Amino acid sequence: MTENDLPTAEMSDTGRANLQQILDHSDDGANLILQALGQTRMAMCVTDPRQGDNPIIFANPSFYEMTRYDESDVVGNNCRMLQGEGTDPSHIAKMRDLIRNEKTGVVELLNYRKDGTSFWNAVHIGPIYDREGRLVYFYGTQWDVSNVVAARVADQQFRMINRELNHRMKNVFAVIASIVTMSSRGMDSAQDAADIARDRIVALGRAHEATIGMSMDDSGIQLRDMVAEVLSPYHRATASDAHIEGKPIELPRDAITPMGLVLHELATNSAKHGFLGNRAQELTIRWELSRDESGMLDFLWEERFDNPGTVDNVHEGSGTQIIRTVLAAVHASFERKLEENYWRSRIRLPMTNPVQIKPFEI
Template sequence: MKGNDQYTDARDAGDRLLARHTSEDPFAAAFKATRMPMIITDPRQHDNPIIFSNAAFSELTGYSADELIGKNCRLLQGPDTDPAAVARIRDAIAAGKDIATDILNYRKDGCTFWNALFVSPVRNSDGEIIYFFASQLDFTNIKSKEADLAAARHIAEEEVQRRTADLREALGTKTVLVHEVDHRVKNNLLTIASIVKLQARMSQDETVRKTLRSVLNRVEALSTVQRKLFNDDDVGHFDVADFARELVFDIVDALKRDDIKVTTDLNEVIVPAAKASPIALVVNELVGDAVRRGLSDGGGEIHVEVRRLNGHFLIRVADTVTPVEVDCEEHIFSNLMLNTSLRQLGATIERTLAGHRTDVSVTLLVDDTKE
């Protein structure tokens, strides 16, 4: 009888949650229809039971919604599930913190799958945790077939963009759940970066390693963009100067050279979210070009500037380095990335060379409208 009571309590909690969202509410529609497996649990009930799950979660695990309601998520654990991973999840939930971890789970039929699990608490206006929101990503094929990693990275990026676009349109940028969904995007980008990093370490081919490190560099830049877009109160708007400051110091610190002098003149310039990624790639390619031309080999000076110019704003990167031979293929690809981003932004570029000094200025319109 106790089990029936727990099922009833969990079902009632799920019904109350959905009752707050009418059938026309984009939240309910997006949650049910998305191909990303998702569940909601209620920590205010005994054993933090599942109170709602979508069809994608049932398809992934083999359990129907009725079999899941009132149960704790540990029903997906089995003999080979890592106790350390279970402990990390349990500790994060007890502390009311986000967690992203990989765990071996079991379907209803006993088959195993590798689950990239993301769990976040949802709080009410008083700061009390009222739900835990969890999403899953089955990456068994990636885990078992390292040769497919490059294709998996491309597929994952497209899927993340598609799912994020659908959910953002449905939920709106100012709701609590939009923050939760965009946590998924950030964590999926980190998963992609981890996959690429793993493949780079495993590869015996130096050309492959260089290519993967090049991809990783750009994925990490985009991951930084996503983190900054949704960490501030001004959701969906992007401070170019703040990003440029973090990027240049991260890149220089990673070089581990004490003969590089960094100077900056960075002034706040806020742009809409739609421009964040191409602007980030512009900054990344300009700084990366200086690194490839000699900053990583012989040190030198680099100056990064961001400021407004009468309705426009300027991104300027100047460096003084002793030139080294540049990888032709990487140089061509970087120029392609730079020029593609410039066309997307409608920006102009001016490059000045004087001896060992290179000065590059990119100018584009400031868009003050809220998107």
């Protein structure tokens, strides 16, 4: 093969000379492979494992176009120059393993251009032997698969969101069934039961709507944000004798909808019989994580009544039953106590491990 036979499109004089030098020092077997690689429009490079650090000795124009490096930057350097902060070490290790064991394979990894922009590179690596079976070169072809990776990630996210929506909707329908059943107990008329059930389902919808965009991954929602959302319709919640205390805590995603409904029930009960309805003198909402290994969230809703007789009239009905039911589904407990002038509602919710929803028992 002569110099005139080499592909000339966009290849610099230095690049043509480098390739010709490689071909001149290769036997026929390696020569054919190198000729094919030199003419491909896919980005490619050739390295020499016989030299220290296995440097690049040739790269075609497509390689420079993809990486935006110049020949002076590339020839004589190792391919690791394309790696950066976001390159996964396990992908690098896989490439090293292929080279060390003289194997052919494809590694997909995050690489960086000269200007610092990143791209996903599908690198096909393979050894080139002479007719005596001696390793003389490695070739590497590169394919920018950023769009492919982006589409794959989008598909994975879609599948995750779809699973999450199915999961949450099953829980929502289970809660609705519980609401309808329990709201009818002890009611004098079907209309009363329907009104109560409607209000609770609307509240469930608000909790679901407020959090649906905040929990599509494994993350949760800040408890303080949820409390603020539930209290927002009540003017008295902003009074000086309403206290909300607690450090930032992220609720497990499976506990978001149940907690939203429970907080609504507590607020509704308070509006009818307690502080939010101007029948109690002080409201304290406080939460903290237990200091032991249980990792429990201790949530307290406390209302103070100046008139002890008023406390005795606080109603505990189907709302409390719903609270217990939805909290039991996320392995949480609920306790209500009347202590002197205080009506205290306490929730204990596990936080250390992912919450596994149990079937609702109606």
